[in-house]
Amino acid sequence: MHKFHDPASPAETTIDFDAFLAVDIRIGTVVAAEPFPQARKPAIKLTIDFGPGIGTKRSSAQITRHYQPETLIGRQVAAVVNFAPRQIGPFMSEVLTLGFPDDAGEVVLFAPDQGVPNGSRLF
Template identity: 75%
Template sequence: MHLDHDPASPAGETIGFDAFLKVDIRIGTILSAEPYPEARKPAYKLLIDFGPGIGRKKSSAQITENYELHDLPGRQVAAVVNFPPRQIGKFLSEVLTLGFADEGGAVILFAPDRTVPNGSRLF
């Protein structure tokens, strides 16, 4: 499946609401961020707290162009928490951290505009 990051691209194919509900998108707070120099594309290793129901999960995120490591801890982010873990080099990424492409194609993290409880689900 190819994801088109062009803002002028048309909407994807129509899906039913039940399909949307299968994707579990939650809010978590980044606890730590580390460099990941072994990654093929520049990335950071994140540890994210999704609250007591889901716990702490790891994510590899290609966000190095717009974010410095020291700015990430304490920041809330949205992530898909029910995809299977994915091996990214030697790192096992457990959740997919979500973002949008900026004008240059670099990732801008997706997050609520106000603080919400960790583990809150998108609906």
């Protein structure tokens, strides 16, 4: 199991606040979702609207254990929007959708408990 999945792992090395601010985490609404059978690990292709400042971006998310594409439409999700795009098979993933592992290491999406404007930044 990767150390990120281990709830008993200690906190990472201390960083300064500027390092935290360098990671741009925003909220967006899923506007399209479809299976991604070409992915090495089961995944869903997401199209996420981050509002007028960032626009619509795509993400490949390994979330098939708890989610079906049709249940994701309209859901708000958090994502890192300032990583370089990553080619995943025939698909270009532009943002990293965020989640936490459940007891089995399967991804549970991270989202606000109330609706917030698309493009809102985590602070």
